[in-house]
Amino acid sequence: MRLAVYTDYAYHRVGGEIRAERAFAIFLGRLAEQVERLTLIGRLSPDPERARYPVGEDAELVPLPFYPTLAQPLRALPAFARSVGVFWRALDDVDCVWLLGPHPLACCFAIVAAARRRHVVLGVRQDLPAYVRNRHPGRHGFLLAALALEGSYRILARFFAVVVVGPDLARRYRGSRAVLEIAVSLVEETDLVDPRVAGNRAYDGELRLLSVGRIDREKNPLLLADVLARLQAGEREWRLVVCGEGPLREPLEARLAELGLAEQVELRGYVPFGPGLLDVYRESHFLLHISLTEGLPQVLLEAFAGGLPVVATDVGGIADALGDAVRLVPAQDAAATAEALAGLAQDPALRRGLIERGHEHARKRSGTAERRRLVNFLHDCVVGALP
Secondary structure: OEEEEEEEEEEEEEOOEEEEOOOHHHHHHHHHHHOOEEEEEEEEOOOHHHOOEEOOOOEEEEEEOOOOOOOOHHHHHHHHHHHHHHHHHHHHHOOEEEEEEOOHHHHHHHHHHHHOOOEEEEEEOOOHHHHHHHHOOOOHHHHHHHHHHHHHHHHHHOOOEEEEEOHHHHHHOOOOOOEEEEOOOOOOHHHOOOHHHHHOOOOOOOEEEEEEOOOOHHHOOHHHHHHHHHHHOOOOOEEEEEEOOOOOHHHHHHHHHHOOOHHHEEEEEOOOOOHHHHHHHHOOOEEEEOOOOOOOOHHHHHHHHOOOOEEEEOOOOHHHHHHHHOEEEOOOOHHHHHHHHHHHHOOHHHHHHHHHHHHHHHHHOOHHHHHHHHHHHHHHHHHOOOO
């Protein structure tokens, strides 16, 4: 199978190497191991500064004209028009296209690929209206556009198969021709910490609370300061480690300083996925994930692999997908979140249970296993094995 994958990512050419800004590109690049030919389709950025992740030498890139962001539609429209022509020509050497959206170009590409009699599979990684509602509060035009895109994608999904991340999105797209629910996992079985070793981690000194993700509005990072303040008011000593970057870093620093917590926090900036980030997980005691909207975040599987108990907000598909492997708390509730963490700090049996169940999830949802499920589904679409 000759597979092409479109996602609205900025790719980079650095020397002779294709690189990307987000870790999801690692998952995409490794699909080349299981298909005859892999072609990635996306914007080619002129700025290599954020080119963090090598995609792999077995993947080819069809570069689309660059535009900075979809939030500036007038700048994006000329690139859109040229992109359709580039995509049309790329279909000459493709059997199946996997189109990640909802996105205007993904909708156009689906129609173009169908006209060229190529097999089309849609992909959805997050609840777009919820994402826009939290990222751009009060921007009603943005929300209306997101709702229109979501509606368009659901209509297309009645004609094409769809791959979704997490059970919440699987329910939303249950009217599709065929649905596969996956997790985007970058961890492999060799990355897993033995749960017996993790269960014996010492919890009698300073406790390291880890947060991994963008410091952005939809991730709700300012709540970290309020949670830490409540924890510090208890009997234990805590240290917050934040791995991520984003526009709310300075407001987070200001809130921590206001609460007198600056000395108890390490803001490490962006830590790329790899041995360094996996070591950060292994050196911590808990992962705290307090996002306002999610599909099924890959950082939870990374924490499971590192043997960490996880406290997460009950949003998106987390509860359905992970069940009792995480301690769920209401979104935006600092008191309940701090209480859950303090309780785990005092309860070794509860921690060990979370660690063991999380380990089993990470093992079953390894990157190799999820890519194999995805490629088998795509293959079935191509050979007509799906209804």
